[in-house]
Amino acid sequence: MSKFFSFISFVCFLIPLFGQSETGLWKGSLYPNGTAPEKGMAVYLELNEQKTGEITGKFRNELYNSADFAIKNIKGEKKGGKISLNETVLSKKATGSRTSWCRMQFQLTYNQETGYLEGTYSSNECKNQMGKVVLYRAEGSFPGETENPESHHWFDVLAKDLKKGLNAPEIRKKERDNFVFQPIYFDYDKSEIKPEFHEFLNKLIHVVEGHSDLRVKVTGHTDSDGSDAYNDGLSQRRAQAIIDFFVARGLSADRLEFDFKGEKAPADTNSTPEGRQRNRRVDFQFI
Incomplete structure (x- = not known):
């Protein structure tokens, strides 16, 4: 019995050492430098993290309150808590006259205190395409290739939460419960x-x-x-x-x-x- 508890204690020690997995669905805002999150695009990020640190998934960008969207495959890696992602293939898009889609690169970190996955983006394809991204862990599944899978009410709520300095929903639940x-x-x-x-x-x-x-x-x-x-x-x-x-x-x-x-x-x-x-x-x- 004592060996069992020693093993559990060792595992509990390793969890904070190696961090948590970011596998799952994330929703948030991608916004250019010099602007605020409410001025950005609504984005969905599906991450699949392997034990090796390799990451695959998909990114969906949606022009706020518009039918314009793009879905891109992503790949990358996680090292020392930092996530590097590259958009590889544009698999689906619905584009209006004022929208163009560029493949981007992301540098993200999970903030243990706030619960947000946050960082920066840039593009090698399009000049002056750079800015910030902030995402929260969400329930449900990646919306796929359908147009306007849901309203952008969640995006408005996120913008208000960030203005108020509120943590991500998963952290707020822990704050309430504890x-x-x-x-x-x-x-x-x-x-x-x-x-x-x-x-x-x-x-x-x-x-x-x-x-x-x-x-x-x-x-x-x-x-x-x-x-x-x-x-x-x-x-x-x-x-x-x-x-x-x-x-x-x-x-x-x-x-x-x-x-x-x-x-x-x-x-x-x-x-x-x-x-x-x-x-x-x-x-x-x-x-």
């Missing part, structure tokens, strides 16, 4: 948010903004000092202070649910100063 809530504590008879809690609240905003279907419930509480009616109002003011903090930093009010409990749901005893401090709080949960 997010640890903590109460926000208040001074006696106060509803002002202490600066020491700003960092946590900003992280919570970041997670919620990364998921269009995610909302957060904010619930205010107090200790047992004072009347029920007063404590209901105080817990409401504490919850409202958090709501105002979120909205002031760009989180839409419709992503928030508001509640307050007064002294009715203590987290600790009200018999000690330490317990009463832990009861003067706001709690959170995803809904």
Whole structure:
């Protein structure tokens, strides 16, 4: 049994050493230098990575909100986490009067922190064809040779995500699944948010903004000092202070649910100063 666990530990050590596989479907933007991702082409990249480091696959470029597209075979290699790709054969195209397709070369790297596959492109066939590419791991299969397989709504969403500085969907899912809530504590008879809690609240905003279907419930509480009616109002003011903090930093009010409990749901005893401090709080949960 001990040998088995030693083997597992060794494998777990090797995974971060050699990195992950980029095999699969990627979607993103290919945009010239000096422009922004929303000004680029919508692209699909299908990667097949071999144990030897050799890479094959396909690249599909689509002119944004147009029927123009091209599909090109690719080949390349991965060394030390860096991916070099060359477009080889133009296998299919639908071209309007304003579109021409050049074979390109790519230098890509997977960003472990953001989850994006990103890098640069250039062309030996066409002068001044160079720029950047950013892609995220996507579900589904390569669209193939059909025209307009789907709308470019996903492209618009990507552009907005990048403007907001959001990570790729696969990283955002991990952030949400691993997010640890903590109460926000208040001074006696106060509803002002202490600066020491700003960092946590900003992280919570970041997670919620990364998921269009995610909302957060904010619930205010107090200790047992004072009347029920007063404590209901105080817990409401504490919850409202958090709501105002979120909205002031760009989180839409419709992503928030508001509640307050007064002294009715203590987290600790009200018999000690330490317990009463832990009861003067706001709690959170995803809904």
